[in-house]
Amino acid sequence: MVPEGTRSSFERLRTLHSYGVLCYDLFTVADDLTRVVLEQALHERFIEFYGGKIPLIAKNGAESRFAASDFEAVIRAFRPGGSHAKGWQLRLRTQGTSMPLPTTLRPLLRWARQEGLLHGQRNRRVEDELFDKIRNRFAHGGGFRVGMPNQSARAICDLAEIINRLWGETTPGGRLYPAPLHREVLVVGWSPGWSKGQQESSLIVMLAEQLAGHTEPDDWMYLVLLGVWRDERLSEFDARYELTTYPADLLWGPGTRDDALAWLEAMAPVGDEVDHLDRVFAIRRHDGKVYLPCRAEVLLGLPEERRAGTWHVVRADFPDDCFAHVRHIEAGQSCGTSGQRYAGCAVQEIAEGSWADATASVMELFPGLQAAVYSEARVPRRWPFPNDVGH
Numbered sequence: 001m002v003p004e005g006t007r008s009s010f011e012r013l014r015t016l017h018s019y020g021v022l023c024y025d026l027f028t029v030a031d032d033l034t035r036v037v038l039e040q041a042l043h044e045r046f047i048e049f050y051g052g053k054i055p056l057i058a059k060n061g062a063e064s065r066f067a068a069s070d071f072e073a074v075i076r077a078f079r080p081g082g083s084h085a086k087g088w089q090l091r092l093r094t095q096g097t098s099m100p101l102p103t104t105l106r107p108l109l110r111w112a113r114q115e116g117l118l119h120g121q122r123n124r125r126v127e128d129e130l131f132d133k134i135r136n137r138f139a140h141g142g143g144f145r146v147g148m149p150n151q152s153a154r155a156i157c158d159l160a161e162i163i164n165r166l167w168g169e170t171t172p173g174g175r176l177y178p179a180p181l182h183r184e185v186l187v188v189g190w191s192p193g194w195s196k197g198q199q200e201s202s203l204i205v206m207l208a209e210q211l212a213g214h215t216e217p218d219d220w221m222y223l224v225l226l227g228v229w230r231d232e233r234l235s236e237f238d239a240r241y242e243l244t245t246y247p248a249d250l251l252w253g254p255g256t257r258d259d260a261l262a263w264l265e266a267m268a269p270v271g272d273e274v275d276h277l278d279r280v281f282a283i284r285r286h287d288g289k290v291y292l293p294c295r296a297e298v299l300l301g302l303p304e305e306r307r308a309g310t311w312h313v314v315r316a317d318f319p320d321d322c323f324a325h326v327r328h329i330e331a332g333q334s335c336g337t338s339g340q341r342y343a344g345c346a347v348q349e350i351a352e353g354s355w356a357d358a359t360a361s362v363m364e365l366f367p368g369l370q371a372a373v374y375s376e377a378r379v380p381r382r383w384p385f386p387n388d389v390g391h
Contacts, residue, residue: 002167003044009037010156010163017152028147034155035105038162042108043071045166049115055091056084057098063091075103117166120277121317122346123176180273181228181246187211187260188234188379189222195380203379205234208264214257222260223253223377226272238378241292242319246276250377277317280350280365282358283326285310290327293319296362300371302355311358315348322347 013030020027047068054066054074066084068074077084078101089098094115102111109127112118118127158176165177172179185208193201206214208224227234227248236243239250252263281293286309294302299311312329314322325345328335335345351361363369 002041002163003048006037006041006044006163009040010159013037013156013159017149017156020149020152025146027149027152028145031147031152031155034159038159039105039108041163041166042105042112045117046074046102046108046111047071049117050093054101055093056088056101057091058089059087064088074101078103112166117168118162118177119165120177121315121321121348123277124348125344125346177277180275182271183226183247183249183274184208184229184271185251185264185269186225186227186229186234187222188225188237189214189216189220189257190380191216192219192221195382197382203235208269211257211261211264216257218256220257221254222257223379224251224260224264224269225249226251226269228274235379236381238292239375240298240378241294242281243292245318247274247279247295250375254377278315279317279319280362281314281316281319281322282362283312283314283322285312285326285330288330290323290330293322295372296366297369297372298374299355299362300359300369301374303374307355309355311351311353311355312349313351313358313361315350316346321345325349 013033016026016030016033020030047070052067052069054068056064056066058064066074066077068077076082078088079085084101088101090101090111091098092111092114097114099111099114100107102108106128109118113124113127118124161171161174161176164171164174170177170179187206187208187210188203189206189211190203191201194203202216204214204216207229211222223237225234225237225248227237227244228246231244231246231248233244234248237248237250251269252267253260255263280296282296282299283293284291284306291309293314296313312322312326314325316322316325322345325335325347328345350365351358
């Protein structure tokens, strides 16, 4: 449970924001103070995470525990001249490694991530690039500014999500740390001329229960998927590659409407929930081409003729992020040169090498993972993707 101190500071922020209708400058004050409350939350979570006994390790390998009821005691002990200022590092509980004891916002954010309290590759990039700069601008002065109400509201909402996540909870509908997304049984259908771009051709995405009332001609083809209804890229689904925004699984198809209805009646599939942050993708580079990303189980089930080249195993929130990153590598470019808001690609590189190297790294990450049955089922494309092999 979030401690009362953090709760009270957060509620004060909400009050300041609401009084912005009477004094406009309070929107700016509330926005600035979100980073101060974030640092307070990290202080309290740090002490609570270790139960008030901070695990330490000395240069000679000796281990110790430092008793601290609040973070001020930690700062006093580890600042220059303090009792533990020299020779001691924090021993991380989840990784078994060590790091300098964090006392300011950026190191505390890195600590929280290393201990598994924060996640998401795009969030990591924002943590590294933004939060500490904004906090320092407020704490040390950065010139007068006037913020907008929407900026204050968004900062407070983001802070709520981070606090939730620090204490092990995600936020339904959240922007940074969303709760698992609900997936439904969906049907994608298209007319014969769809892939040729014919003027009167059509494609439709519908809920499975709507298929019975779909009265298009018998020459239409259909796929049954498990996907997120609001995913605008379901029309690009390909069982081989990750092209949808959120994870989507092939359940059946392609085939006719009658066959799809028969399968749905016989199997009665149901929806589920899925996380979409920190997914693991595999991308192949071969003969000057960067192929589209696939998921780990598809990598394991690839036929031998699709294994040649150099493979990259990458952790990312979205497939486009890792695809752009590997294209940078292929082009010999530095990440962050293509108009990105923050420096570097929002990915974590896990492995690079042959198909065997990539599969070994995947199996180390996910022991017992079963290979997917290779399928070329997909929605016909009306335009080529970059370096798309088309088969």
